[in-house]
Amino acid sequence: MNSNRIIDHPVLGSFEDRPIIRFTFDGKEYEGFQGETIAAALLANGVRTLRVHEESGSPRGIYCNIGHCFECRVTVNNQSNTRACMTEIKEHMRIESGKLQPAPLKSEAGSAHLPRTYAAFAEKHPTRKDGDLDV
Amino acid sequence: MEDIIICRCEEVTLQHITETATKYKCSAREVKLRTRAGMGFCGGRTCRPAIDTALATITGETPGHDIPLKVSPPIRPVSLAVLGGKSNE
Numbered sequence: 374m375n376s377n378r379i380i381d382h383p384v385l386g387s388f389e390d391r392p393i394i395r396f397t398f399d400g401k402e403y404e405g406f407q408g409e410t411i412a413a414a415l416l417a418n419g420v421r422t423l424r425v426h427e428e429s430g431s432p433r434g435i436y437c438n439i440g441h442c443f444e445c446r447v448t449v450n451n452q453s454n455t456r457a458c459m460t461e462i463k464e465h466m467r468i469e470s471g472k473l474q475p476a477p478l479k480s481e482a483g484s485a486h487l488p489r490t491y492a493a494f495a496e497k498h499p500t501r502k503d504g505d506l507d508v
Numbered sequence: 509m510e511d512i513i514i515c516r517c518e519e520v521t522l523q524h525i526t527e528t529a530t531k532y533k534c535s536a537r538e539v540k541l542r543t544r545a546g547m548g549f550c551g552g553r554t555c556r557p558a559i560d561t562a563l564a565t566i567t568g569e570t571p572g573h574d575i576p577l578k579v580s581p582p583i584r585p586v587s588l589a590v591l592g593g594k595s596n597e
Contacts, residue, residue, distance in 0.1 A: 429519055436516065436554075440584065443549040444516055454549070 377417040396466035411457035411468060412438065412445050423447055423457050424471025428479065433471070446471060514562065515555040517548020522562060529566040536563040536571065551585075 380388035391406040398415060405414025412435050415423065422432040423445045436444035438458045445457040448469040457468075480489075488494040494501075510523035520543045528534070528542050536559055539545060545559055546552030552559075560571040589595040 426519055431519070433516075441550070442516070442554045443585075446549070 377419065394462045394464050394466075396462050396464070396468060398468045399470050405462045407462075409462055411447065411449070411460050411462055411466075413458075414462050415457070422470070425473055427471065427474040428476050430473040514558045515543075515545035515548060515552075517550050517554075518544040518546075520545035520555075525559065525562050526566055529563060533567060535567075535569055536560055539563060 378388060379385075382388075391408060394405050394407055394409075394414075396403055396405065396411075396414070398420060403414065403418045403420070405417065409417070412423065415421075416435065421434045423435070424433050424447060425431060426433060433444050435458060436442045438445075440456050440459040443454070443456060446454045447457045448471070449455040449460060450467050488497050510521065510526070512522045514520055514522050514525055524543050525539055525545055529539050532538065532542065534542070539559065540547060540552075546555055560569075563569045564571065587595065
């Protein structure tokens with residue numbers, strides 16, 4: 374369990390035996406030591422991806438690790454947008470990663486021909502008015 | 509080089525910012541409104557210096573306080589639950 378941790382540090386001293394805390398991340402159970410943050414405990418367990426970007430799905434993890442950038446936000450006990458780097462693990466904590474979200478309003482490839490403004494719409498359909506039914 | 513992501517919250521690349529700033533010859537604030545760089549979850553705290561630097565290179569704009577990128581930095585982000593006294597964390 375200590376394989377990824379610094380257990381003997383010239384300045385910080387040696388790693389004391391601390392109580393083990395159990396928590397789940399995306400349904401899978403992990404162990405960490407009391408006083409560790411979610412981000413630290415998961416990193417020690419080899420988990421580096423804490424969420425994916427809502428729109429693109431590219432992975433995100435620890436970036437600033439000082440509570441500044443909100444890149445590591447996860448859902449903790451149903452509380453969304455909690456920073457993993459600033460939250461200590463607690464016994465039986467349920468942590469969920471950030472998932473890909475639907476983006477129904479995002480313009481997609483192939484929609485470039487659609488009018489994007491009222492002016493562009495009027496130019497394309499000179500006879501139709503705003504509110505006309507699409508028949 | 510151009511694939512570098514400047515704004516991680518909204519995934520805006522240096523290339524996107526460069527193209528927008530060049531095409532519209534615009535200020536840092538207009539780049540923000542057009543590309544969403546700096547409008548994400550962190551409130552621009554992470555990428556604002558990078559956007560300012562990129563704009564200084566592209567258009568020669570010097571970051572000032574007249575029309576800023578609209579950041580009102582708090583000492584630290586605080587949830588409404590904490591402000592309302594319903595939580596201590």
